[in-house]
Amino acid sequence: MKEGMKNGRQEEKSILTSFSKAGKSFSGSAPVLLGVIFLIGLFQAFVSKETLTSVFTGGMFRDTLIGTVIGSISAGNPITSYIIGGELLNSGVSLFAVVAFITAWVTVGIIQYPAEAGILGKRFAFLRNLLSFIFAILVSIATVTTLMVIT
Amino acid sequence: MKENKKAKKEKPYGLVFLILVILTYLIILPFKPEGIHKSIVESGNLLIRIIPIILLVIFFMGIINYYVKPKTVSKYVGQGSGIKGWLLAVSTGILSHGPIYAWYPLLSDLRKQGMRSGLVAAFLYNRAIKIPLLPLMIYYFGMPLVVVLLVYMLIASVIEGLLIDVFEQ
Numbered sequence: 247m248k249e250g251m252k253n254g255r256q257e258e259k260s261i262l263t264s265f266s267k268a269g270k271s272f273s274g275s276a277p278v279l280l281g282v283i284f285l286i287g288l289f290q291a292f293v294s295k296e297t298l299t300s301v302f303t304g305g306m307f308r309d310t311l312i313g314t315v316i317g318s319i320s321a322g323n324p325i326t327s328y329i330i331g332g333e334l335l336n337s338g339v340s341l342f343a344v345v346a347f348i349t350a351w352v353t354v355g356i357i358q359y360p361a362e363a364g365i366l367g368k369r370f371a372f373l374r375n376l377l378s379f380i381f382a383i384l385v386s387i388a389t390v391t392t393l394m395v396i397t
Numbered sequence: 398m399k400e401n402k403k404a405k406k407e408k409p410y411g412l413v414f415l416i417l418v419i420l421t422y423l424i425i426l427p428f429k430p431e432g433i434h435k436s437i438v439e440s441g442n443l444l445i446r447i448i449p450i451i452l453l454v455i456f457f458m459g460i461i462n463y464y465v466k467p468k469t470v471s472k473y474v475g476q477g478s479g480i481k482g483w484l485l486a487v488s489t490g491i492l493s494h495g496p497i498y499a500w501y502p503l504l505s506d507l508r509k510q511g512m513r514s515g516l517v518a519a520f521l522y523n524r525a526i527k528i529p530l531l532p533l534m535i536y537y538f539g540m541p542l543v544v545v546l547l548v549y550m551l552i553a554s555v556i557e558g559l560l561i562d563v564f565e566q
Contacts, residue, residue: 261463268458268506272451275502278411281418282498283447287440288421291432324530332537344538345546352525353550358498360414365501366508366517373564374518374557381553389546396541 278364285357286321293320295330302339309343314382317350318375321358327351341393346386353378443496450495458503471511478513483555486516490523490554497524515562522554 298316302309313334317327331344354375355362362371426433474482493500504517526547534543 261459264462265455265459267462268455271458271506272455272502275411275505277415279498279501280444281411281415283443284415284418284422284436284440286443287436287438288418288425290439291435292429324525324527325533328530328534328537335538341542345542348538349525349546349550353522355497361498361501364410364414365505370514370517370561370565373561374521377518377557377560378522381557385546385549385553388549389542392545392549393542396545 275361275365278361282358282361289321289357295326295333298330299333299337302334302337302343304338306340306342309340310346310383310386313339313343313345313347313386314350314354314379317347317382318354318379319356320351321355324348324352341390342386345389346382349385350379350382353382447496447499450499453495454499454503458506461503461506465510467510470507474507474513474516475511476513478516482513482516483519483558486519486558487523487551487554490520491526491528493520493524497521500524513558513562514565515558515560518561519554519558522550522557526550 298320301316302312320327327348331348334344334347335341356375359371359375362374422433422436472478473485478485500521504512504520508514508517531543538546
């Protein structure tokens with residue numbers, strides 16, 4: 247009985263230790279996460295949908311690259327990227343550029359980069375974002391080409 | 398010991414970054430006070446929205462610390478995890494909620510316990526596929542584009558993960 251109580255207390259202590267370790271681990275990342283949240287706030291307040299839409303030129307290849315760059319430096323809910331993407335399509339921007347834009351929006355995170363580099367490592371964050379940037383272009387080309395073939 | 402040193406190194410980086418962002422606010426404030434007010438409101442709203450996700454992530458981290466031992470992590474998402482590891486990273490990436498950065502601390506903990514970097518990358522890439530947002534995506538871009546795009550994104554996530562594994566070795 248005494249043994250059981252001892253084990254129970256040890257288990258309770260172990261659960262508490264696990265959660266306190268988790269809390270400590272998260273609090274270590276809190277400053278950089280808070281910084282990213284404030285940076286996103288700044289972006290959302292100062293960069294309007296109109297500003298993002300206005301940088302596209304009409305050239306297919308150039309716009310695909312611009313779409314990837316703008317998607318990479320933008321932050322926020324993916325819904326915003328769909329709305330902007332829809333507006334871009336309506337104003338005649340190529341599907342390649344729009345797909346690259348919405349893909350880069352969710353896969354590349356320049357604003358989140360400091361948090362990713364600080365918590366997951368600089369090398370990992372750099373490689374992941376660089377590859378995601380390249381893949382945003384490749385995925386866009388593959389998607390639109392496949393769609394052309396299918397339809 | 399080494400990990401402790403690393404943790405001590407990471408803290409100032411985060412603080413320096415936060416201080417730089419606050420300084421940016423202070424520099425812009427005299428020129429665009431309304432913009433800064435809007436930024437603070439936007440950031441506050443964002444913070445309120447992600448608090449439940451942060452609590453969920455801390456809860457997961459606690460549960461993982463308690464139940465999941467490094468050996469288990471290695472088995473399911475470690476070096477020899479194979480296709481099982483990819484399926485786990487892809488599916489949990491799709492099913493996870495909230496902003497991407499809220500998941501970094503949990504992934505960092507898992508990586509310290511033996512999770513492959515490629516699977517971390519695949520998890521992060523698949524966070525781009527959000528099931529609740531699919532109807533909206535279909536509304537804007539049509540079903541064929543969304544289906545084709547999602548297939549290519551799944552493929553890209555695995556290739557990116559494999560490449561990261563190669564570069565990280």
